[in-house]
Amino acid sequence: MVLQKRLDYGFNGYQVPAMPRATRSARRRGTVRKRVEENQMCAFDLLATVAGNLLLEKQSTPISSNTSNQKDKCSIVNQDEQDGNKTLKVEPCDQGSCERNFFVSENVSHAPNVNHSSKESSFPQNDDHSGFTSIMTTSNCSERLVAKNSDNGKIKNEVGSFCSQIEEGLSMYRESGGCKLEGEAKTLVKDESNSTGKVLIGTVADMCSSEYPAHFKGKPPAMPSSDSSPKAPLCGDHVPQSLLPSHRDNVKVVSRDDDENSSGCTHPSTTTRYFKRAPRIGDRRIRKILASKHWKVGSKFKDETLSNPDGFIKPIYRSRKDCYKRQRAQMNVPFKKRKLFNHSTVWTSDGGTNNHGFFNSTEKGIGDASESCPKLQGGTGTSCSVAGQHTSFQRRDSHVKLRIKSFRVPELFIEIPETATVGSLKRTVMEAVTAILGGGLHIGVLLKGNKVRDDNITLLQSGISHDNQLDALGFTLEPNPSQSPPPLCSGDSPHLLPGDAPQLLARSPPNQDIVDHANANVPPEPHVASLGNLVESDHDSAPSPTETSVDKSTTDSKALVPVPAISVEALSVVPALRKSKRSEIAQRRIRRPFSVSEVEALVQAVEKLGTGRWRDVKLRAFDNAKHRTYVDLKDKWKTLVHTARISPQQRRGEPVPQELLDRVLCAHAYWSQQQAKQQLKQQPETCLLL
DNA sequence: TTTAGGG
DNA sequence: CCCTAAA
Numbered sequence: 082m083v084l085q086k087r088l089d090y091g092f093n094g095y096q097v098p099a100m101p102r103a104t105r106s107a108r109r110r111g112t113v114r115k116r117v118e119e120n121q122m123c124a125f126d127l128l129a130t131v132a133g134n135l136l137l138e139k140q141s142t143p144i145s146s147n148t149s150n151q152k153d154k155c156s157i158v159n160q161d162e163q164d165g166n167k168t169l170k171v172e173p174c175d176q177g178s179c180e181r182n183f184f185v186s187e188n189v190s191h192a193p194n195v196n197h198s199s200k201e202s203s204f205p206q207n208d209d210h211s212g213f214t215s216i217m218t219t220s221n222c223s224e225r226l227v228a229k230n231s232d233n234g235k236i237k238n239e240v241g242s243f244c245s246q247i248e249e250g251l252s253m254y255r256e257s258g259g260c261k262l263e264g265e266a267k268t269l270v271k272d273e274s275n276s277t278g279k280v281l282i283g284t285v286a287d288m289c290s291s292e293y294p295a296h297f298k299g300k301p302p303a304m305p306s307s308d309s310s311p312k313a314p315l316c317g318d319h320v321p322q323s324l325l326p327s328h329r330d331n332v333k334v335v336s337r338d339d340d341e342n343s344s345g346c347t348h349p350s351t352t353t354r355y356f357k358r359a360p361r362i363g364d365r366r367i368r369k370i371l372a373s374k375h376w377k378v379g380s381k382f383k384d385e386t387l388s389n390p391d392g393f394i395k396p397i398y399r400s401r402k403d404c405y406k407r408q409r410a411q412m413n414v415p416f417k418k419r420k421l422f423n424h425s426t427v428w429t430s431d432g433g434t435n436n437h438g439f440f441n442s443t444e445k446g447i448g449d450a451s452e453s454c455p456k457l458q459g460g461t462g463t464s465c466s467v468a469g470q471h472t473s474f475q476r477r478d479s480h481v482k483l484r485i486k487s488f489r490v491p492e493l494f495i496e497i498p499e500t501a502t503v504g505s506l507k508r509t510v511m512e513a514v515t516a517i518l519g520g521g522l523h524i525g526v527l528l529k530g531n532k533v534r535d536d537n538i539t540l541l542q543s544g545i546s547h548d549n550q551l552d553a554l555g556f557t558l559e560p561n562p563s564q565s566p567p568p569l570c571s572g573d574s575p576h577l578l579p580g581d582a583p584q585l586l587a588r589s590p591p592n593q594d595i596v597d598h599a600n601a602n603v604p605p606e607p608h609v610a611s612l613g614n615l616v617e618s619d620h621d622s623a624p625s626p627t628e629t630s631v632d633k634s635t636t637d638s639k640a641l642v643p644v645p646a647i648s649v650e651a652l653s654v655v656p657a658l659r660k661s662k663r664s665e666i667a668q669r670r671i672r673r674p675f676s677v678s679e680v681e682a683l684v685q686a687v688e689k690l691g692t693g694r695w696r697d698v699k700l701r702a703f704d705n706a707k708h709r710t711y712v713d714l715k716d717k718w719k720t721l722v723h724t725a726r727i728s729p730q731q732r733r734g735e736p737v738p739q740e741l742l743d744r745v746l747c748a749h750a751y752w753s754q755q756q757a758k759q760q761l762k763q764q765p766e767t768c769l770l771l
Numbered sequence: 772t773t774t775a776g777g778g
Numbered sequence: 779c780c781c782t783a784a785a
Contacts, residue, residue: 669779669780670779670780672779673779693774693775694773694774695773695774695775696772696773696774711772711773711774712773712774712775712779712780713779715774715775715776716779716780719776
C-alpha cells in the first residue's frame with residue numbers, strides 16, 4: 082500500500098527571542114552580524130538563520146543537558162546488565178508491541194548501555210547479551226515526536242514535537258507544468274484502493290521506533306566533535322547518551338544519512354542507521370519512496386503513464402522497480418552531483434550561493450549548539466497545536482523578528498506490504514520523516530506565496546521587513562539537494578541519505594515542501610519547490626532554478642515567480658541528458674563513510690561473531706542499513722584493521738576513536754587465533770586420516 | 772548467496 | 779567500493 086501523508090512538525094524554538102540565536106548562528110558561520118542588525122540581512126542570511134536554529138534545536142539540546150545525569154545513567158546501565166539483559170532485549174519489535182519496548186527503553190535505557198567498559202566486553206566468552214544490550218536503547222523519540230496529542234505536557238523543548246497530522250490525500254498533488262506526477266499520484270491511489278494491501282494512513286501517533294535501537298553507547302548522533310567533549314569520559318569511553326527520551330528526538334531527527342550517511346551530514350545519519358529492524362520479511366519489503374515530480378517528468382515515465390491510462394498499476398510498478406534497481410545499483414549520481422555531495426561534506430559557507438554550503442554551515446554550527454542553543458521555552462510541549470500560528474514580525478530597531486510555529490513536512494509515499502506490522506509501519510514512517518529531516522533541510526522563504534529565490538537581496542529589499550509584508554512571509558523546509566542526488570530514471574527516488582533510509586521515498590511535490598503555515602496569508606499548500614533542487618545540481622551557482630517549481634494550481638504562485646516554465650524546462654531537459662549520458666551503466670555506489678557509531682556496531686558484532694560471519698554481522702548490527710552489505714562490512718573491517726595498525730597521523734577521514742581501534746585489533750587478534758586453532762585441530766585430524 | 776581477497 | 783573466484 083502506498084501511504085500518503087503529511088506530517089506537521091511543530092518547532093517550539095521559533096519564538097520571538099529566537100532572533101538573537103539566529104544572529105549567533107550567523108556569527109558562527111562568519112556571517113556579518115551587523116548586516117542583520119541593520120536590517121541589511123539578505124534573504125540568504127535569513128534562510129541560514131532559520132536553518133541554523135532548526136538544527137540547533139534539534140541537536141543541541143541533548144548534548145548539553147546530559148552532564149548531570151551521566152553518572153546516573155551509567156549506574157543505571159550497569160544495573161541493567163545485572164538485572165538481566167534479557168528483559169531488555171529489545172531485539173526485534175516486530176509487532177505492534179513496540180510500544181513495550183519503547184517503554185522498556187525509556188525506563189531502562191535512560192542509559193544506553195554502556196557496555197563495554199573494556200575489551201572484555203563483548204567477546205564471545207561473555208554472554209550474549211552484551212551485544213544486545215548495547216543495542217537496546219531505543220529511541221523514544223518517535224513517541225514523543227508524535228505525541229502531540231497524547232502528551233503535550235511531556236514534550237519539552239523538543240524540537241520537533243512532531244505532529245502527526247497526516248493529511249491524506251491527493252489534495253497535495255499539484256500539477257506542475259508537464260509534470261506527470263499528478264497522474265502518477267492518482268494512479269497510485271487507485272491502485273491502492275483496489276489492490277489489496279494498500280492502506281492510507283490516517284495518523285501516525287506513537288510511532289514506535291523501538292526497533293531501532295540507538296546503538297552504542299549512546300553516542301548521540303551528535304557531532305563527532307562533541308564526542309571529544311569532556312563529558313565523554315564519564316561513562317567509560319562512551320559518550321554519555323543523553324538519552325532522556327526527550328533528547329532522543331533530537332537525535333533522531335538529525336539523522337540523515339541513514340541512507341545514509343551518504344549525505345554529507347555525517348552525524349545525523351548515524352542514528353537512523355542503527356536502527357535494528359526486525360527481521361521480518363515484510364519489513365524488508367517496505368519501500369519508501371521519495372520522489373519528486375521533477376523526476377517523473379522524465380521522458381520515459383511520462384510516456385508510459387500517458388500511454389497506459391488504464392494500467393495504473395503497471396506504470397507505477399515499473400517505475401518503482403526501476404527505482405529499486407537504481408538504488409540497488411547505487412543510484413546514478415552524476416558526477417556533478419557527486420561533487421556537490423562531497424562538497425557538502427565539507428563545511429562550507431560560501432556566500433550562500435548554494436544550498437549545500439548553506440546547509441553545511443548550519444550543521445557546523447551544531448557543534449556549538451549545545452551552548453548557544455536556546456532552551457526552548459519553558460517547556461511545555463507545545464506541539465502541533467501550535468501549528469498555524471502566525472509568524473509575527475515586529476519591527477524594532479530595524480530587526481525583523483519572526484516566529485515560526487511549525488513546518489509542514491511534505492507528503493510521503495510509503496509502500497508497505499499488507500503483512501507488515503503496525504510497528505513496522507510506524508518505523509517506516511519514522512524513517513521517512515527522519516530521512517527528510519535528517520537529510521539536511523534547506524529552507525525556502527515564501528513571500529506572499531512566492532518563493533524568494535534570490536538569497537542575496539536584503540530583507541529590506543525583498544520587502545520582508547515591511548510590516549505589511551510580514552504576514553505574507555512563509556518558510557518551507559526542503560530536502561537538501563546535496564543529499565539526494567537525482568536519480569536517473571524517471572521514476573527514481575532520490576536517496577535520502579540520512580539515515581538509513583535508503584529506500585525511503587518521500588514524495589514531495591515540488592510545491593509542498595514543508596511549509597510553515599503560520600501565516601494565514603500563505604495558503605497552506607503554496608508553491609514550494611522541494612526536490613526540484615535535485616535537478617538543480619546542474620546549476621549550482623544559480624540560486625535555485627529548478628527548485629522553484631511552483632504550483633500553477635496555487636493561486637498565489639502565479640504572481641511573482643514565473644517558475645513553471647523554468648522548472649519544466651529544467652526538469653525535462655536535465656533528466657534526458659542524464660539518461661543519455663549514463664544510460665544503463667551501473668553506477669558505482671555512492672560512498673558512505675562509516676560513522677563512528679557504525680564502526681562501533683561493527684566492532685561489537687565482530688567481537689561477538691568473529692570475522693568470518695559477515696552475513697551474521699550484517700544481520701545483527703546492520704540489518705537495518707540496507708546500504709551496508711556484508712561485503713561492505715567485511716571491507717570495512719579490513720580497513721579498520723589496517724587503520725588500527727597505522728599511525729594516527731596516517732589516518733584519514735572521520736577519526737575513529739582509539740578505543741574502538743584497540744578493540745578492533747583485539748577482536749581481530751582473537752578471532753585470528755581462533756581460526757588458527759581451528760585449523761590446527763583439523764590438520765591433525767586430516768593427518769591422522771591420511 | 773556468502774566468503775575471502777585482490778584491485 | 780568493486781569484482782570475482784570459490785565454496
